[in-house]
Structure formats: structure tokens, C-alpha cells
Amino acid sequence: MAPILSISGLSKTYDTGFQALKSVSLDIEKGEVFALLGPNGAGKTTLISIVCGIVNASSGSVTVDGNDIVRDYRAARSLIGLVPQELTTDAFETVWATVSFSRGLFGKPKAPAIVEKVLRDLSLWDKKDNKLVTLSGGMKRRVLIAKALAHEPRVLFLDEPTAGVDVELRRDMWRVIRELRDTGVTIILTTHYIEEAEEMADRVGVINKGEIILVEDKAELMRKLGRKQLTLHLADPLSAVPAGLSAHNLELSSDGSELVYTYDTQGERTGITALLQDLNAAGIRFRDLQTRQSSLEEIFVNLVRTPS
Numbered sequence: 001m002a003p004i005l006s007i008s009g010l011s012k013t014y015d016t017g018f019q020a021l022k023s024v025s026l027d028i029e030k031g032e033v034f035a036l037l038g039p040n041g042a043g044k045t046t047l048i049s050i051v052c053g054i055v056n057a058s059s060g061s062v063t064v065d066g067n068d069i070v071r072d073y074r075a076a077r078s079l080i081g082l083v084p085q086e087l088t089t090d091a092f093e094t095v096w097a098t099v100s101f102s103r104g105l106f107g108k109p110k111a112p113a114i115v116e117k118v119l120r121d122l123s124l125w126d127k128k129d130n131k132l133v134t135l136s137g138g139m140k141r142r143v144l145i146a147k148a149l150a151h152e153p154r155v156l157f158l159d160e161p162t163a164g165v166d167v168e169l170r171r172d173m174w175r176v177i178r179e180l181r182d183t184g185v186t187i188i189l190t191t192h193y194i195e196e197a198e199e200m201a202d203r204v205g206v207i208n209k210g211e212i213i214l215v216e217d218k219a220e221l222m223r224k225l226g227r228k229q230l231t232l233h234l235a236d237p238l239s240a241v242p243a244g245l246s247a248h249n250l251e252l253s254s255d256g257s258e259l260v261y262t263y264d265t266q267g268e269r270t271g272i273t274a275l276l277q278d279l280n281a282a283g284i285r286f287r288d289l290q291t292r293q294s295s296l297e298e299i300f301v302n303l304v305r306t307p308s
């Protein structure tokens with residue numbers, strides 16, 4: 001299946017001479033949730049702004065469902081919705097008016113039934129006559145999404161959808177985004193919350209200093225780069241790792257009560273069997289054990305860490 005969004009060799013140098021994007025290529029499949037992760041200033045907003053026609057690229061091309069964003073800009077733009085971070089419309093408008101107006105901006109004919117469906121899907125229907133100023137933060141965020149959906153885009157960009165919101169609202173937003181995905185909308189979200197990517201995404205792309213340094217299926221990424229730790233809770237504390245166990249990659253906790261073994265989930269052998277045999281031979285008994293996989297957070301920090 002052809003990708004719904006295809007970005008090819010995209011570069012951007014701002015007037016200041018700063019190169020914010022360096023030949024970025026990326027294909028987004030229809031119906032997926034793609035999380036673009038990156039530290040501050042990595043180029044996420046620049047990338048989205050180019051695709052949405054807000055910023056011009058210096059070179060490269062982008063197509064949306066086969067429509068070039070420069071040559072066929074009308075067709076391309078009508079397929080895209082953008083949920084910005086902030087609500088900038090008139091605070092004294094009603095929800096209904098502001099969402100209907102957004103549809104008009106794309107030259108689409110009035111369609112009360114579609115606006116109604118969008119508002120109902122986002123649980124905003126009973127707020128339709130409320131002025132924006134009277135809404136809670138969570139409801140305002142929903143209005144932002146409703147505005148971006150009013151012209152029935154097939155690809156929805158969410159720029160930091162949960163920046164600065166509390167945990168409850170974040171979970172609420174995640175549910176809303178999942179429901180949208182279930183209706184067939186392709187979703188691309190930028191975030192610096194690893195938890196968000198881990199929770200929501202089918203695939204993860206990492207951008208750093210204007211370059212895409214990795215694109216991977218999320219589960220595959222965690223499997224590939226993930227390291228696992230096996231913690232053994234000892235029956236009797238040790239003062240040092242016994243010499244007989246020095247061949248294993250072991251660390252002893254400061255109170256001597258736990259041995260931590262780190263291994264690569266990618267390795268042919270984990271080494272756990274040999275470790276357990278050697279522990280037995282050394283007469284070390286343990287009361288309990290647990291394993292822990294690295295989180296996307298740890299993987300991400302390792303990826304973007306500048307070598308010192």
C-alpha cells in the first residue's frame with residue numbers, strides 16, 4: 001500500500017543560516033499512529049510546519065496521498081489537519097461557531113451533520129453553545145482537535161498534544177486519540193514525553209539536530225535496544241561479588257542484599273542458565289528474583305546523548 005504521507009530529502013535552512021532539517025525522509029502508512037520524538041529544538045515543529053504548508057522547505061518534497069504539497073497544495077492541505085498547542089481563536093466564540101468556521105477555511109461547504117458528528121465524537125456536543133472562554137483546559141484541547149477535524153482530514157498532526165496537562169487529562173487525550181485512530185485517521189504526534197510514545201504509537205521516529213536518527217516499530221525498538229536486568233534478592237547479604245562469579249556481568253547493591261545481572265535481549269544466549277549454575281556452585285541462595293526491561297525513556301536518552 002502506498003504511504004499516505006511521503007517525505008523525501010526534506011531540508012530547511014532558516015534565514016538566519018540555521019539548518020533545522022537535514023535531508024529528512026519518512027513514509028507514514030495509512031491508519032498508523034506515529035510518534036515523532038525529539039528533544040527541544042530537534043526540528044519537530046519545523047517538519048510539521050512544512051508538511052502543513054506554514055513554512056517553505058529549502059529542498060526536498062512531500063506528498064499527501066500522492067498530492068505534492070507545493071504543486072497540488074489545495075488537495076494536499078485538505079487532507080491534513082493540524083492540532084496546534086494553543087487555542088488562538090476568539091475566546092468569546094461558541095464551540096459550534098469556531099468549529100464550523102474552521103471547516104469554511106478549507107473551502108468546504110457547510111455541513112452541520114459533520115460538525116455535529118465531530119462534536120459528538122469528542123464529547124463536546126453538550127458544550128456546543130458554550131463560549132470557549134468558559135471551557136475547562138481539557139475541553140479547550142478537545143475543541144482544538146474538533147477544529148482540526150472539521151474539514152474531514154485523513155491525516156492529523158498533533159503538536160505536543162499533552163504538553164503541560166495533568167495526568168488525568170493526558171489519559172483522556174490518549175483515549176480520544178485512540179478513538180480517532182479507530183475511525184481510520186492517520187495520526188502523527190510530536191512529543192517529548194516518552195511515556196506518550198510508549199502508550200500511543202505503533203511506530204516511533206526519533207529526530208535529533210534536524211536528522212531522523214531512527215524509525216522503528218515500537219515493539220521492535222524496545223526489543224532491539226532494550227536491555228533486561230535480572231535482580232536476585234539474596235538470602236544472605238554478600239560483601240563482594242565472589243571470584244567464581246566474576247565472569248558474569250554482575251553488580252552488587254550497596255547493602256549487599258541484591259545481585260543485578262544485565263543482559264542483552266538480542267543476544268543468542270542470555271547467560272542466565274550459566275549464571276544460576278555458578279551461583280549454585282558458589283553456594284549463593286536467593287529468596288526471590290525479578291526482571292526489568294529498559295523503558296523507551298532509557299533507550300531515547302542513550303540515542304540522543306551526545307558523545308562527550
Ligand SMILES: Nc1ncnc2c1ncn2[C@@H]1O[C@H](COP(=O)(O)OP(=O)(O)OP(=O)(O)O)[C@@H](O)[C@H]1O
Nearest residue numbers: 014016018020038039040041042043044045046047
Ligand atoms: N523562524 C526561525 N528562524 C530561525 N531559526 C528557527 C526558526 N524556527 C525555528 N528555528 C530553529 O530551528 C530549530 C528547530 O526548531 P523546531 O521548533 O522545529 O524544534 P522542535 O523540535 O519543534 O523543538 P521544541 O520541542 O522545542 O518545540 C531550533 O534550533 C530553532 O531555534
